Amino acid sequence: LESDEVCQTSYRDRGGKYQGQRGVTLPKA
Numbered sequence: 001l002e003s004d005e006v007c008q009t010s011y012r013d014r015g016g017k018y019q020g021q022r023g024v025t026l027p028k029a
Helices: 002-013
Strands: none
Touching: none
């Protein structure tokens, strides 16, 4: 379940841009 943690930190590290979008497809620039 390490992949899940990495994904969470990924969108979280972006700067809270998708703070309200939890569990959605994150735009991989």
